[in-house]
Amino acid sequence: MQDVLFDFISKYITLTEEEKNAIAPLDIFRSVKKGTILLEEGQKSNESYFVLQGCIRTYYIIDGEEKTTAFYTEMEALSPHCVVSKTPSQYYVSCIEDTILTVSNTDMEAEINGKFPRFESLCRILSEQLLAKERIDFDEFKTSLPEQRYLNLLQKRPDLIQRVPQHQLASYLGIKPQSLSRLRARILEKKS
Amino acid sequence: MQDVLFDFISKYITLTEEEKNAIAPLDIFRSVKKGTILLEEGQKSNESYFVLQGCIRTYYIIDGEEKTTAFYTEMEALSPHCVVSKTPSQYYVSCIEDTILTVSNTDMEAEINGKFPRFESLCRILSEQLLAKERIDFDEFKTSLPEQRYLNLLQKRPDLIQRVPQHQLASYLGIKPQSLSRLRARILEKKS
DNA sequence: CGTATTTCTTAACTTAGGTGAACGAGCCAT
DNA sequence: ATGGCTCGTTCACCTAAGTTAAGAAATACG
Numbered sequence: 493m494q495d496v497l498f499d500f501i502s503k504y505i506t507l508t509e510e511e512k513n514a515i516a517p518l519d520i521f522r523s524v525k526k527g528t529i530l531l532e533e534g535q536k537s538n539e540s541y542f543v544l545q546g547c548i549r550t551y552y553i554i555d556g557e558e559k560t561t562a563f564y565t566e567m568e569a570l571s572p573h574c575v576v577s578k579t580p581s582q583y584y585v586s587c588i589e590d591t592i593l594t595v596s597n598t599d600m601e602a603e604i605n606g607k608f609p610r611f612e613s614l615c616r617i618l619s620e621q622l623l624a625k626e627r628i629d630f631d632e633f634k635t636s637l638p639e640q641r642y643l644n645l646l647q648k649r650p651d652l653i654q655r656v657p658q659h660q661l662a663s664y665l666g667i668k669p670q671s672l673s674r675l676r677a678r679i680l681e682k683k684s
Numbered sequence: 685m686q687d688v689l690f691d692f693i694s695k696y697i698t699l700t701e702e703e704k705n706a707i708a709p710l711d712i713f714r715s716v717k718k719g720t721i722l723l724e725e726g727q728k729s730n731e732s733y734f735v736l737q738g739c740i741r742t743y744y745i746i747d748g749e750e751k752t753t754a755f756y757t758e759m760e761a762l763s764p765h766c767v768v769s770k771t772p773s774q775y776y777v778s779c780i781e782d783t784i785l786t787v788s789n790t791d792m793e794a795e796i797n798g799k800f801p802r803f804e805s806l807c808r809i810l811s812e813q814l815l816a817k818e819r820i821d822f823d824e825f826k827t828s829l830p831e832q833r834y835l836n837l838l839q840k841r842p843d844l845i846q847r848v849p850q851h852q853l854a855s856y857l858g859i860k861p862q863s864l865s866r867l868r869a870r871i872l873e874k875k876s
Numbered sequence: 877c878g879t880a881t882t883t884c885t886t887a888a889c890t891t892a893g894g895t896g897a898a899c900g901a902g903c904c905a906t
Numbered sequence: 907a908t909g910g911c912t913c914g915t916t917c918a919c920c921t922a923a924g925t926t927a928a929g930a931a932a933t934a935c936g
Contacts, residue, residue, distance in 0.1 A: 552827060559823075559827045561822070561826055561827065562819065562823070573817070573819065575816075576812050576813050577813070582820070605805070605808075609801050609804070612801070615808050616807050619812045620763060620811045623818060624763060624764070624769065626819060627753075627765065627818060628765050628774070630821070631751075631753040631754070633826070634856070634858045635746060635855070639922090657883070658883075658884060659883070663826070664826070666826045666827075667924090668923075668924060669883085670884090670885080670886085670923090670924080670926095671924075673885050674886085674923085829892085830892085849912095849914090850914060859894085860893075860895085862893090862894080862896095862914090862916085863894070865915050866916085867892090878936095879935085880933100880934085881934070882933070882934085883931080883933085884930080884931070884932085885929085885930075885931090886929085886930095887926100887929105888925100888927095890924075892922090892924085893921085894920080895921095896917105896919090896920105897918095898916085898917085899914105899917105902911100902912085902913080903911080903912080904910085904912095905909095905911100906907105906909085906910100
């Protein structure tokens, strides 16, 4: 499991043995069952996640309805807003599959960052990249219609459409489950 | 002008005189006229911006139509996607007001980061915060309808509605200018 | 197993955004 | 001034998403 993490990091920086040895004993790996809720609305937390295998999602409950806004799968990281802002969480985080992830907290990160500046550099680069990508995704969402958004998703993350329940996909696309059904039927019709 | 920048930085870390002296001679301040295009589609660039005064916007041209996706005003920073990914830009950046900003490039940042690790730490923290905030904004966009999005904007960034042309606001809200007009009329009607 | 629950789909109807066009207001340039 | 632009608004019509409801399919669980 460690190897998956180190392989990921090695795409950005080469860790020395000393650095690896500092990370190894931290006991950050956790295996969680499908359905487990990692973070609840209103809760304060300083835990960040990195998915090694499986899938987690963020969702809100608005007027009693679940609104899924994001999925994080293999090699994707989530520092919930509440961790960064030190305020109670506005959303839930839960596992939609049996999932293996790393869990780190702010103190651990501060310690590692203090000891190994290159690690902080890695984190800076990663968050800059994620921010730029998030903005592009947001732009794409704004500039396209639900049907185009679905077709886009089909291209970019075909796995999601397989592994995620339709009603969660729907709110991820900014529409209702019924509309997603209809939209898919419409697309099939066009093809024929 | 420097003071505005240092004031901003001082919210996060306290700069030593040495650090200030390293930044001061960099000639990063630039004054640009309304309408100036800072970055064009297809262009490669390694310049990042920080707005001290004024307003810049990012927009795409899709099927000959401008789609405005973001505004950056006082104390907001933009590292265009192309700078981070080293690929040609997908969007334009232009000034919608006479604007004063800092312009930095990747090399300068690398140099400063190398000399002053605390500066890199600042950048890490800033981008983590911006990322978390961007995700919340995206979530809000997904989970609300155009009318709610407009009302939200009215609350959170009332200045934008004053200083930005309606048709740019419209695409920022993910709708057409005509729909924004209609929507505003509808809201006024409800109030009465 | 079989029952209960959740999930997905379909349909009819309502509502709101997209489209195309027209008009007036303000702005710029000649 | 005046003609040309862009910009914002309004209208009528079209299209697609929201809503409500019902039933089928898949899943979970005792």
